[in-house]
């Protein structure tokens with residue numbers, strides 16, 4: 001083996017060499033110097049001049065060959081080291097990536113578990129909501145508000161007013177109604193309410209048949225629904241009309257029987273005996289004004305008894321609905337009542353009888369200006 005000093009001197013050249021085996025770029029003088037260094041180990045003088053080159057103990061070509069072999073050996077070792085380093089680096093990177101992947105997998109699993117839990121909870125909430133609704137539906141279910149009140153009165157200390165679902169007898173559908181449970185004994189199904197003028201009552205026939213507005217506020221329940229409620233077997237209904245004036249004076253009109261014919265008879269009105277403080281505007285003062293037994297009219301369905309014309313005051317009227325702001329009612333030669341009239345009680349509306357009209361409720365000979373009205377029906381207890 002060559003001494004280590006020689007190898008250290010040669011290393012820079014080993015890395016920069018472009019030796020192909022047949023040629024060399026080694027600096028001959030450095031080799032000779034290396035030889036001198038070797039000589040120092042042997043106790044000789046380190047620098048002896050150019051003359052000493054000729055005294056080299058090993059021929060130069062053999063030295064070059066030996067050095068070349070040594071260089072190849074070192075290069076091989078370095079290559080092996082580099083390969084080993086590369087392998088270990090790749091393994092390290094792979095290990096790190098595997099660790100990261102494992103961490104990601106764990107996180108992903110946790111996220112999936114959380115998502116599943118959230119989904120399960122959502123389903124649970126949805127299910128309980130449905131159950132609550134179903135329970136409410138079952139609790140609220142009845143043929144009408146009177147029936148609901150009768151079935152709940154023994155189990156609920158105070159039945160709240162509000163929207164309930166009813167399913168009248170001999171019908172194939174359920175629908176929502178507003179039940180007044182705390183007014184005059186409760187059990188009232190509201191069929192019409194005016195309180196603020198937010199619902200437009202200028203509507204065609206079909207709307208009056210099906211109903212419109214907001215059940216919790218102003219609305220018309222609909223002739224078809226009211227027909228189903230009041231035409232149940234072995235039942236009789238009373239009608240109560242509650243009025244409030246703009247002066248906050250209250251009044252009412254009540255009829256001890258209330259019934260509607262079917263749609264083929266245009267939901268003709270049938271009323272029993274009147275009681276109240278607002279006067280019997282439905283029957284009026286004479287038969288010509290009597291709206292009892294009158295069929296329902298709207299702006300597009302004319303059953304108003306003015307055929308072809310009526311003379312009302314100094315006016316000739318062809319359509320009571322048109323005369324009364326295109327609203328629907330049981331007009332008979334117009335008559336003294338239209339609780340679906342225009343909410344704005346202006347002087348002009350009063351003059352043209354377009355406002356909410358209950359003409360028999362007067363003060364000093366002038367009809368009260370009506371601020372709010374509710375029409376509601378309730379079962380009459382019968383012995384049948």
Ligand SMILES: [Ca+2]
Pocket residue numbers: 302303304305306307308318319320
């Ligand atoms: Ca007419």
